[in-house]
Amino acid sequence: MLHKKPLLLAGALCAMTLSLGACSGKDDKGGNRAAQVGFVVVREEAVPITTALGGRTVAFETSEVRPQVNGIIRQRLFTEGGTVRAGQPLFQIDASLYKAAVDQAAANLASARASAQAAEEKAKRFEPLAKMQAVAEQDYTDALAQARVARAAVAQSAASLETARINLRYSTITAPIGGHIGRSLVTPGALVSASQATPLAVIQRTDPMYVDIQQSAADMTRLRQSLASGGVTAGSTSVRLKLEDGSDYGLPGTVQFSEVTVNEATGTVTLRARFPNPSGLLMPGMFVTALFDQAVNPAAMLVPQAAVQRDFDGSAFVYLVGKDNKAERRKVEADRTVGANWVVTGGLKPGDRVITQGVGNLKQGSAIKPVPATSPQRVGAPAGKSADKSAATKGQ
Incomplete structure (x- = not known):
């Protein structure tokens, strides 16, 4: 009975050894079993460089609202932070002086027109008298010159009236463009001038928008x-x-x-x-x-990220399905990604079969069993181990 226990222990160790041998990557003849790997076939395609x-x-558009005439701000006519349209009144400057200037310019224009009319009538009366030599020729010439000066004075007075009207119009400050307006940088009662550096408000058009x-x-x-x-x-x-x-x-x-x-x-x-x-x-x-x-x-090639590995120096490499179903390691140039793929610009040629599944334990020259990466991959214990487990269960 004492000799049976060592024999039983030796038998158990032998069975474990046989079981481990069945689980290892050895086939029946003692050679290395080929690892099943999934691969993709690469091809050239146009890849955008993002x-x-x-x-x-x-x-x-941006507009800084500034006054064009001098005066006291009497009223703000917009809502801060709101939207304004082009030409909408924003501020009202005290327009008393500008209204008076318009009235004065209008009176000067009326006076100039009256003087011009009198000068033209005098020149018309002198014309037949000059022909009859009833008046001196020089007097007629002077009358014509005075009529022309009077017409020029009318033009000057008309321009002065237009300037006064423009200044009066500028006393109401309007929006140069439409858009969103910010806060008012002045308040009613502030003195503003046409030469000031600070704007009264800023309007920005934000649809569309620029990006620099x-x-x-x-x-x-x-x-x-x-x-x-x-x-x-x-x-x-x-x-x-x-x-x-x-x-x-x-x-x-x-x-x-x-x-x-x-x-x-x-x-x-x-x-x-x-x-x-x-x-x-x-x-x-x-x-x-x-x-x-x-x-x-x-002429770029897209390779799944799972296939590309990095060496100690940071260079990229992949494993290919080589001749006689041997794993072939090859360096590639892969500097950027697009989605789930590396963009490979060197090291591969169209038709190469790049291994994407089962690359963890591959080495140069390893025997492999390549299948397309879309094929279902075997997951679970090797067949030998399953068979041993089934046999052991039956033996019990």
């Missing part, structure tokens, strides 16, 4: 060189926005133009885009992120 740049919103985008001059130069060499093609002028809270602005915009001068302080070039803003969600001065396809790479 650029994300910071920018600021700018009102489509800053791009590095170096990046723009590289893009232009790539476009010139044919490496990439021109992208779309459509722009999308992300707001400060990370949400997307629902309406797309359009790039209007790019400045031709580099900002010496920042080394950037300003691009201006235009966005519709019917709901007023965009306000002047907001920081936003502009996303747009500045160019298109016509």
Whole structure:
């Protein structure tokens, strides 16, 4: 009985050894079992080069309301923070002096017209008398000259009257443009002048809205060189926005133009885009992120992110289905992502089978059993282990 226990222990160890052997990656002949992997076949396709740049919103139109005549503000005629239309009265300046100036100019014009009429009549009477030599020729010439001077005085008085009327009209300050008006920077009773530096109020038109985008001059130069060499093609002028809270602005915009001068302080070039803003969600001065396809790479390849791995030096590599179903490691150029894929611009060629599933334990030259990545992958214990477990259950 004492000799039976070691024999039973040895038998159990032997059974465990056989079971572990069945679970290992060894086949019946002692060779390595090929690991099943999923792959995708890569192909060239046009991939947009999406650029994300910071920018600021700018009102489509801005007007600083300023007085054009001097005087005391008698009344504010608008609601602060509201919307005004072009030509709407905003402030009323005391118009007493300007009304008096209009009356004076009108009286001067009437006097000038009366003098002109008298001078013209005198010249008409002298004309036949001069022909009969009843008056001296010089007297007739002087009469004609006085009539012309009187007509000029009438024109001067008419211009003075028009100036007085314009000044009277300027005593009512109106909105130069339509839009949202801010707070009033003056109050009734304040003295204003045509030469003052401070505006009375500011009006901004915010629909549509501009977005000024800053791009590095170096990046723009590289893009232009790539476009010139044919490496990439021109992208779309459509722009999308992300707001400060990370949400997307629902309406797309359009790039209007790019400045031709580099900002010496920042080394950037300003691009201006235009966005519709019917709901007023965009306000002047907001920081936003502009996303747009500045160019298109016509010969890029998209590889699922799960397939691309990084080496110690940061370089990217993938495993391919190589000759005789062996894993082949290859370095690639993958600098950016699009959705769930890496954009590979070097290292692959159309038709390569890139392994996307089961890459965790692969090595160069490992035996593999490739299947398309869309095929169902086996999940669970290896078949050998399941068989051993079933046999052990039956043995009990």
